Amino acid sequence: MKTLAAQVITPEDLLKHWQGHRALTRRVIEAFPEKDFFGFSIAGMRPFSKLTNELLSIASPALKGIVNRDSQPFTEKDTEELTTKAQYLQKWDESTKKINDNWQKLAVEDFGETFNLFGQYEFPIIHNIFYFIDNEVHHRGQGYVYLRALGIEPPFFWER
Amino acid sequence: MKTLAAQVITPEDLLKHWQGHRALTRRVIEAFPEKDFFGFSIAGMRPFSKLTNELLSIASPALKGIVNRDSQPFTEKDTEELTTKAQYLQKWDESTKKINDNWQKLAVEDFGETFNLFGQYEFPIIHNIFYFIDNEVHHRGQGYVYLRALGIEPPFFWER
Secondary structure, eight states: OOOOOOOSSOHHHHHHHHHHHHHHHHHHHHHSOHHHHHHOOSTTOOOHHHHHHHHHHHHHHHHHHHHHTOOOOOOOGGGTTOOSHHHHHHHHHHHHHHHHHHHTTOOGGGGGSEEEETTTEEEEHHHHHHHHHHHHHHHHHHHHHHHHHTTOOOOOTTOO | OOOOOOOSSOHHHHHHHHHHHHHHHHHHHHHSOHHHHHHOOSTTOOOHHHHHHHHHHHHHHHHHHHHTTOOOOOOOGGGTTOOSHHHHHHHHHHHHHHHHHHHTTOOGGGGGSEEEETTTEEEEHHHHHHHHHHHHHHHHHHHHHHHHHTTOOOOOTTOO
């Protein structure tokens, strides 16, 4: 029987952490009025729909690239057809499932391996994954400001 | 000789990740004009100085609490005397050193232990630490919007 040594964080727990963040971002998408999701921004920044395009184009495709060690270039083309919040949320949920499936293909040893994500980001896999999470938290923080500026109370940050 | 088993992330690497984020936040503080650091906000949110009070009151004091297993309550009182950006940056740098010192007192086994941070957040220590990082990325993302609204180019997100 193989017993796992003490871990700073286990793969299972890191997935739960990531999906907790993704669940919160989903609530932020939901909180936007339909038209503001596509049209509202501050200081010429991207509206939250465009930020969501980026998040969707990283999370599941990037993990798939990692699992298959396939350095396909980054593209947002699979999100360009999305024109309603409902479509975004559906795509979000599909990504959630794909992430859960692909995550099972990662062994503890993989996280320290270097991989050239999108043919562009050559880092240990754990740092690519941290980047997905941090980038999502970063853009979601911007979404919080958009919601506040729209007079909408964002979901609690600690609600995952 | 003790060899460490494969890790999703090592303690050393997690510290480097955290301090990389803190270095970026430091550059965001630097990017604000003195008066806007204290006075500018959007939609009634806290100016970036107040957000920084929160970040300073969590990072080093929280880690100290963890290392000593001391559930002292959260307080921002040690940051209330700060009235210039230079003072904030000095406090930031002092925290950086204290964090590096206290981090050395954590063993791999500690990260999975439950601790009641600030007498209020009873979670495994790794999740308290993830919370510090995520909360900083979240508020810094808001700072990026403030800078954009002020017509100032924020530092690159991936520059740590």
